[in-house]
Amino acid sequence: MNKIVTLEEAMCHIKDGMTIMIGGFMAAGTPEKFMDALVEKGVKDLTIIGNDAGWPDRGIGKLLINKQAKKMIASHIGLNPEAGNQMNAGALEMELVPQGTLAERIRAGGNGLGGVLTPTGVGTIVEEGKQKIEVDGVEYLLEKPLKADIALISASIADKKGNLYFNKATKNFNPLMATAAEVVIVGVEKIVEVGEIDPNDVMTPGLFVDYMVEV
Amino acid sequence: MNVKEIIARRVAKELKDGDVVNLGIGLPTMVANFIPKDMDVMFQSENGFIGLGAAPEEGKEDLDLVNAGGQPVTIVPGGAFFDSATSFSIIRGGHVDATVLGALQVDEKGNLANWMVPGKMVPGMGGAMDLVVGAKKVIISMTHTAKGKPKILKECNLPLTAAGQVDMIVTEMGVMQVTKEGLVLTEINPQYSVEQVQEATEAKLIIADDLKNMEI
Secondary structure: OOOEOOHHHHHOOOOOOOEEEEOOEOOEOOOHHHHHHHHHHOOOOEEEEOOEOOEOOEOOHHHHHOOOEEEEEEOEOOOOHHHHHHHHOOOOEEEEOOHHHHHHHHHHHHHOOOOEEEOOOOOOHHHOOOOEEEEOOEEEEEEOOOOEEEEEEEEEEEEOOOOEEOOHHHOEOHHHHOOOEEEEEEEEEEEEOOOOOOHHHOOEOHHHOOEEEEO | OOHHHHHHHHHHOOOOOOOEEEEOOOHHHHHHHHOOOOOOOEEEEOOOEEEEOOOOOOOOOOOOOEOOOOOEOOEEEEEEEOEHHHHHHHHHOOOOOEEEEOOOEEEOOOOEEOOOEOOOEOOOOOOHHHHHHHOOEEEEEOOOEEOOEEOEEOOOOOOOOEOOOOOEEEOOOEEEEEEOOEEEEEEEOOOOOHHHHHHOOOOOEEEEEEEEEOOO
16 A cells, blocks of 8 residues: 655645644654645644644644644643743633653553553642542542544654654654554655665554655 | 852752753753763653753754754763653653752642743643652752742642652752651751741741751
8 A cells, every 4th residue: 555645645634623643842753844734724723732832933833823723732832932822812722731641641542541540740730620540559640542633743764664763852752643543644754665674673663654745 | 159050069969870860941951060970870851862962063953853942952872762651651650860850839848839820821841740750859959039039938829740749959048858847958058047048938947957068
């Protein structure tokens, strides 16, 4: 099956109102070309799941500046003032999640788990509305899984089967999100022939990948 | 020596050979400058690696290698990259020996508030909540007061980052340990008197019998 598509073909899958996971951490490992294409396409009312709100001119930030999100689930939004402004004005619903909890919720979503129990957030406002479960005398919060319609992730190298390799600190949320969405679209810096990536070096197996765009 | 350097130098003395350490953004980052060269301390960066090194030379920045604040950094020999789930396995799972964080408020029960001021500043908690819950030792490094107002309180009134997780507080005035009995002042900067430190602190300080001068 050919997984390589054009940028336009890839973006056809993204529609108004969808829930989209976007990989990266402060734009490192974010598929930047997809951000630009979404701004151009103008899809709106998105629920965006990502670590952070990026920068005003890089990463997820571009979508927020263009007011394309109705909700964001993230751990940190402090380096993009627009995110806070929209949240304070009531234009953007913001669910702030501890970073480790966000990673585990996405992992749970992709792993067929009903949630995770974490001590993080106990005794803080993060516990509001959540079930508390005591295990062997320790209190944990039940954090529910996250899934998405689409995951937009980035990889440094992919082979034509979709086996992915992430360079340096670009790994972050990308391998997790690859497991947790109906359709996984990867912006790849370099696509190589099958066999050119040693199976030992594959970081995300190609079975998780639906489409790839060389960017 | 400026106030921040005093604090960073004292915190650096808490770290031991072989430690895995996570430093928060801002003042805590300065701690790395004062680790003795012959000591093997590995810094963890929650965006996905261990072996956080200095800023790269100008022109050698790599967009694939940034710290948790999105700034270009380097990785030292022996470092390793990983995804965010593994990063927080390290953090939440108790594999970080010490974390050094700033605070808006900290109180005598070891409660910490450093992630939001309702209605004013809501940057999000990032990895801070996981770090304070998971790290073996939580060190708060901060200036003793903010605009003359105490930050070390009887009870935090800002939303907490975590309850009862802080182990010690290092400021330019001294070093305090969080104990069941309350905050114990164990070291004092000789530029200040005990009375001055207490005056700048809302919580009642217990003065250690063997109160020492702050090592810097």
